[in-house]
Amino acid sequence: MRVLVTGGAGFIGSNFVLRTRDTRSDWSMTVLDKMTYAAHPETLAQVLHDGSGMVTLVKGDVADQALVDDLVADHDLVVHFAAESHNDNGLDEPTPFIESNIVGTFRLLEAVRRHDKRIHHISTDEVYGDLELDDPYRFTESTPVNPSSPYSASKASADLLVRAWIRSFGIRATLSNCSNNYGPRQHVEKFIPRQITNILEGMKPKLYGSGRNVRDWIHVDDHNDAVVAIIEQGRLGETYLIGADGERNNLQIVQVLLELMQQPADWYDLVNDRPGHDLRYAIDSSKLQRETDWRPRYADLRAGLEQTIEWYRQNADWWRTAKSATERTYARLGR
């Protein structure tokens, strides 16, 4: 099978390529990536230059219709990860979120429609808005979209385009909305790698607001295994929520990191809150578990965090340049 992986040089997409390279030896993959600040070229180096030719890289924009048309025509399946992904950036400058996430998805859908190819669209639980801390409900596939931020509104818009193209044009598509990912190769702008690398560099972790906001954490390999399960076992036209029952508030996460990294439990700063900061996300993944054989393998969040800390410890060359640029941006934003 010939697979076009958009955004395959970013965090989740690169983990997807590295993992399926081993588990699906009959897939040849082309990564289409704009190589924004969020892409790490060295991440894919091992598979791009292994002599097999099974993974290739095209530097380009998903919003470039001519390029996307050519590439889609040449592949059987598109797995669409490419997006601007960081909320704080979208609050600072929303334009690329509209262009890449909405217009980019539209252009891909048009190519998929013209060439009658299959697409799996990757999205987020943030499209559903947020929950109260004591809300007994979790998000399901029938929760109405209600996004709060430029990022989540752009992802909800893209999801609605995919659903409309399924209904109006009958394209062969599936969608997944996943909760917060953690694991190796995540950009240091994101919560967990920012705190790990802060501690490694002798700086205190930074918690927005009170630290009480809750996220539902899942290991990136569990996310990507679920994506493969949906591609292979899911029903066309359907949406699947992906989550691993990993709800923790941000302070709890920081305290686990501090303990694992031998620092005092109160060694953190409370900093300015994020405007419009969603309070809580929580996923009910029973449809996915009913319809596929996927089950999360990283049930122990603490063990997953320990492995992630070790990866950042061993790979300082990978993150150090991005770290100083990222912290300059946070200093400007007062976060």
Ligand code: NAD
């Ligand atoms: P990331 O920012 O680490 O990587 C995104 C990649 O997309 C980068 O390599 C970037 O260069 C590329 N890209 C951006 N705009 C592009 C464009 N116009 N054309 C081609 N490539 C472009 O993001 P991530 O965390 O790996 O997220 C990947 C996908 O998963 C996104 O669609 C995101 O919405 C979704 N998602 C992320 C999470 C999470 O916790 N990180 C959770 C659920 C869903």
Ligand code: TDX
């Ligand atoms: O320094 C920080 N301190 C802090 O308290 C940072 C960077 C974040 N936070 C908080 C904000 C959130 O409550 O931690 C939580 C997680 O923040 P992010 O890592 O920025 O993730 P979030 O905004 O929840 O969105 C993430 O999950 C859903 C991804 O970035 C999205 O791409 C995905 O769709």
